[in-house]
Amino acid sequence: MDSARFVLDVHLGKLARLLRMTGFDTIYRNDLDDPEIIQIAEEEKRIVLTRDRGILKNKRVERGHFVESTHAKDQLKEIIDVFGLKNSIRFLTRCIACNGTIEEVNKEEIENELKPGTNQYFNEFFRCCDCEKVYWEGSHFNRMMSFYEEMKEELGIN
Ligand SMILES: [Zn+2]
Structure with a gap:
């Protein structure tokens, strides 16, 4: 999958940095609430990554994944594995602070x-x-x- 784009819940700040570091388009803010996350996912066709199963039960969430791992590095590996992104890693193409290129x-x-x-x-x-x-x-x-x-x-x- 080449165009994997994500929106993360508030628990996944470290993972957000690692995803950006490896070049994946990742929206994360520590003040996003569930309705906002769902709206962003819907409007921008993003995959919701979350540690909160509740949000994935919402019918408006088309694609989402409950992150099993608790450490950021393991979480990154989990995402790369689950979504088959091994060959889509583009290191140093995206800003860790803001997700810009x-x-x-x-x-x-x-x-x-x-x-x-x-x-x-x-x-x-x-x-x-x-x-x-x-x-x-x-x-x-x-x-x-x-x-x-x-x-x-x-x-x-x-
Ligand atoms: Zn930036």
Whole structure:
């Protein structure tokens, strides 16, 4: 399934970050209530991921999944497995903070936004098209890369 898009309930904030990190279109806000989640799922044809079985009983929810695992990393594996997404992972394409798409940017474009130390030591930068958050090697980037390597190994992705 290439176009898996999700909306998550308030209990799944960590999973939301991991789904975005692996490139899946994921709506999550810690203030979304059930009616809002259902409405978003309906209007945007999104799959509801939830730890609350009640919401899945609503007839307006066409596609949903009760997340069995309790740890975020296991939850991510569960979702990738259940929806067959192993080959749809696109690492570093989506902003962890806002779900916007991120793309590589030239250092010159963002130079004056960087702290001096960052500017001096790093050369590869990505920026969110929506909230303009900048990602660079070092910072979260290294942690994300090692997470990605770990996931690849566990899921058997080349
Ligand atoms: Zn963003």
